[in-house]
Amino acid sequence: MEKVKLKLLYSDLKPELDMIEKELEQAVDSESLLLNDASLHLLQAGGKRIRPVFVLLAGKFGNYNIDVMKQVAVPLELIHMASLVHDDVIDDSETRRGKPTVKAEWNNSVAMYTGDFILARALEYISEIDSPKLHHILSKTMIEVCRGEIIQIEDKYKLDQNLRDYLRRIKRKTALLISSSCELGALVSGTDEKTAAHLRRFGYFIGMSFQIIDDILDFTSTDEELGKPAGSDFIQGNITLPILCARKNPEVYSLLKNNLGKELTEPERLHIVKTVRDSTAIDEAKAISERYLQKALEELAYLPKGNANKTMRKIAFFIGKRKF
Known part of the structure; x- marks a missing residue:
């Protein structure tokens, strides 16, 4: 239901x-039946397509041409998809959005090569754009996303990490790709540098808010709403903001410390989630x-008024207030 509500906010972009x-679908097409099936399995699992949406909306501030915009929107979504496949291997996740992951449906090897294939397709796709600056921004973003994933592995099971560690991690893991979606959408449509900078910052702030809400929902949503067990982040050893905040209570800290990295029974998992x-x-x-959301909205105040600005504002509010 929430995804339906979100799509209604940008229904004018449906075509x-x-x-x-x-x-x-064409981008993940392969002569290998196995690669084809695994890639389509991931694609058809659905998703919010937030990154392509932001590419298109950012493009509305310049000379909007869908044939040009899609050359940025498609590879950015492919990069995101590739990171999800690799994430599921690293986290040993069996389900995503209520459906079996590629690694669960096939195996780790197929999942890793599927992720590599999708990433290669993204690079092939964006090579159509003749812009060294655009390629530099994208390559730098991809490097930072990889660094974020490595940092997440290094920070696993570290209950005593600080808030800065967490914010640094989600910046690279989530916010930068959304930020780049806004910036690249602006640049490829020929907007001025100042507009592109405001859109980049908007994307960063809304990306931070988006990931924090995701981490909150891991505790406040049901298993059915999440499509995976609530508390999965904790089970996998990922220390998120709700855990960092909850650990300040000595009793909760002891509970978390004693169960971190342990194979939990169902009652134990539910008790931790409820606590x-x-x-x-x-x-x-x-x-x-909320602070990141407000910063994102402040950036929009500097941009020209119009439908794109209004839609971005609505999406930002939705992202910051969504229930699952």
């Missing part, structure tokens, strides 16, 4: 997004997300 969806959910941690995490 262009349908075109991008077809382009994504974090019922603590002040959720409200504290929401307050931090």
Whole structure:
């Protein structure tokens, strides 16, 4: 239901997004039946397509041409998809969005090569654009995304990490790709540098809010809503903002410390989820997300008024307030 509500906010982009969806299907097409099946399995699992949406909306501030915009929107979504496949291997995840992951449906090897294949397709696709600056921004973003994934592995099971560690990690893991979607969409449509900079910062701030809300929902949503067990981040050893906030209570800290890295029974998992959910941690995490949301909205205030600005504002509010 929430995804449906989100799509209604940018329903006027449906023809262009349908075109991008077809382009994504063509992009992952392969002579290998196995690669083809695994790639389509991931693609057809769905997704919010937030990155392509932001590419298109940013392009509305310049000389909008869908044939040019899709050359940026498609590879950015492919890069995101590739990172999801690799994430599921690293986290040993069996489900994503309520469906088996590629690694669960096939195996780790197929998943890794599928991710590599999708990433290669992204690079092939964006090579159509003749812009060294655009390629520099994208390559730098990809490097930072990889660094973020490595940092996440290094930070696993470290309950005593600080807030800066967490924010640095989600910046690279999520915010930068959304930020680049806004910036590249602006640049490829020929906007001025100042407009592109405001859009880049908007993308960064909304990306931070987006990931914090995601981490909150891991504790506040049901297994059915998440399409995976609630508390999966904790089970996998990923220390997120709700955990960082909850650990300030000595009793909760002991509970988390004693169960971190342990194979939990169902009652133990549910008890941990309920403990974090019922603590002040959720409200504290929401307050931090809200600060990033407000910063994102401030960036929009510097941009020309119009439908694109209005839609970005609506999406930002939705992202910052969504329930799952």
